[in-house]
Amino acid sequence: MKLTILGTGYVGLVTGTGLANLGNDVICLDIDCNKVERLNSGQITIYEPGLDEIFQRNIRGGRLKFTHDPAVAMKGAEIAFICVGTPSDANDEADLSAVDAAARMIGRYIEGYTVIVNKSTVPVGTADRVRAIVREQLSGEVDFDVVSNPEFLREGAAVKDFENPDRIVIGTDSRRAEEKMVSLYRSQARTERPIMVTGIRSAELIKYASNAMLATRISFMNQLSHLCEKAGADIKDVSKGLGLDNRIGSRFLHAGIGYGGSCFPKDVKALISTLKKFECEADLFEAVHRINERQKGVVLEKLKQVMAIAGSTIAIWGIAFKPKTDDIREAPALRIIEGLMGMGAAVRAFDPVAIENARQALPGVQFCDNPYETIRDCDALVVLTEWDEFRNLDMRAVKVLLRRPIVVDGRNIYDPVEMRTLGFTHLAIGR
Helix, strand or coil: CEEEEECCCHHHHHHHHHHHHCCCEEEEECCCHHHHHHHHCCCCCCCCCCHHHHHHHHHHCCCEEEECCHHHHHCCCCEEEECCCCCECCCCCECCHHHHHHHHHHHHHCCCCEEEEECCCCCCCHHHHHHHHHHHHCCCCCCEEEEECCCCCCCCCHHHHHHCCCCEEEECCCHHHHHHHHHHHHHHCECCECEEEECHHHHHHHHHHHHHHHHHHHHHHHHHHHHHHHHCCCHHHHHHHHHCCCCCCCCCCCCCCCCCCCCHHHHHHHHHHHHHHCCCCCHHHHHHHHHHHHHCCHHHHHHHHHCCCCCCEEEEECCCCCCCCCCCCCCHHHHHHHHHHHCCCEEEEECCCCHHHHHHHCCCCEECCCHHHHHCCCCEEEECCCCHHHCCCCHHHHHHHCCCCEEEECCCCCCHHHHHHCCCEEECCCC
């Protein structure tokens, strides 16, 4: 099929590359001319394990191309995917300005029957909004349908998620569009990985509901972690006991410093706004968000209990909001590092892949080339991202390099008994 992808951010680039790898002719549109030039030359613009290999293969095969010209992008398009950002606006609602701009562009340049797909995470009712905008821009009679096809790509595992999806959700009110979308995805469907066809509004809500459920599980465990610390329980044991119940499962039952990234924070806030718009109670999700924001302050509180932060030098391991990504959007590390500096500490930091992004967001931080260099002569170490590189380092060497053997384990990656045996003041979450 001839496919058009509007937007070359995380979702657009992974989706476009993945669809090209299935044998489709894909052209991706972006308004950033420099970015388009880099992508066409084979220079990938995001960090995602496994993506570069299939990106290069499809660039060489001519199945994946990039342009900043909407007329070129829409020429002969059978399906056009809107894959633009929907960040939170000043009212914590989803900012749909980029979606609107994409819809206007499609309306101006659409040539014949096209399935227009909302791949971006958007509130209930956005398909109707896109349909109206496209109609306003049409210069003649052109048939089209608008479909909701939410993405479920986890950063750090997006290639795997694209190639082996749990489910493919297609929200449509058109039999013609349904047949087109099912044909596109048929090769990926399996008995245990079905194509699920729903109404448009149900599909729009499934994405928000999924992210809100996962965020709720995280906040659930983070709230319990405080009780564990005061009652003498271990949140790791509680998590394991919960997860072994097959009605619950073990995923997303880990206490820490709160969730971040480009999805959970904005999607929970957008769902709250949507519930209120439809005059529904939002108290559960308001609590989820409130617990998460409060959890980001736990590290500072723990440090204040064992040392004077003002005038100290603190080492940070991990800045990305999760491992296997360079994404620092809404990363808890940003709030924690800014808090440390605001309290008079100097901060040295290391992250395996997110340092370049972090330099722009944290100009007052000294960035280092490896974990050991980062901790030399520091008064404490704070672990904020559970990168595998941090799990098996020589902790005896870490103790020697630190000025004071204080470790705040924000992701619970070290065994408390072992750390205490080595002589560390080890402060974990819920342990």
